[in-house]
Amino acid sequence: MHVHIRYTVNLSGHFLTLYILFKFITEMITMKYFVWVGMLTIVVIGFAQLANAEEPAKAELRAKYNIERGKGIYERVCSNCHASGVMDAPKFCDLTDWKPRMAHGMEHLVKHAVEGFNNMPSKGGMESLSVAELSDAVAYMVDQCLVEAK
Ligand code: HEC
Secondary structure: OHHHHHHHHHHHHHHHHHHHHHHHHHHHHOHHHHHHHHHHHHHHHHHHHHHOOHHHHHHHHHHHOOHHHHHHHHHHHHHHHHOOOHHHOOOOOOHHHHHHHHOOOHHHHHHHHHHOEOOEOHHHHOOOOOHHHHHHHHHHHHHHHHHHHO
16 A cells, blocks of 8 residues: 555656656747747847947948948048038047937938038039039048947
């Protein structure tokens, strides 16, 4: 009798352990496992983004605009005012001046470069420049600011 009872107790003990183990494994394999992996991925990506907040913006700029061509135009035309800050032009990579301007976005900046804005002459005073060329020049200035901001 005694033996029989013990045997039953032992068996149900093992059964419970096995059941918990089984449950744990199946939960890991199904939904829960993917939820964990997903959450971990989001956390990792989140930290990567925080550490490198400028990277996506820079990559986008470089994909969309010809930064090299912009550099040439900047040096030929725009630097006349923007290098030293003639007529209160925002100085090249003076972040306190450029950050709030950049916050308005590229379209806004290009519009002002094309149409002029206060003391900023339309097309930087070089009427022969196309909108695409001006966009590249603005993109170069913004790109360099983002490099400096790091
Ligand atoms: C004659 C001087 C001068 C030249 C040349 C010049 N700029 Fe400017 N630029 C200015 C001044 C002054 C401002 C500031 C205007 C303001 O915010 O009131 C300015 C502002 C800007 C801004 C910021 C506009 C905004 O929305 O805040 C951009 C972008 C810009 N210039 C691009 C260019 C580009 C590109 C060139 C060359 C093609 C160029 N500039 C050439 C004087 C100049």
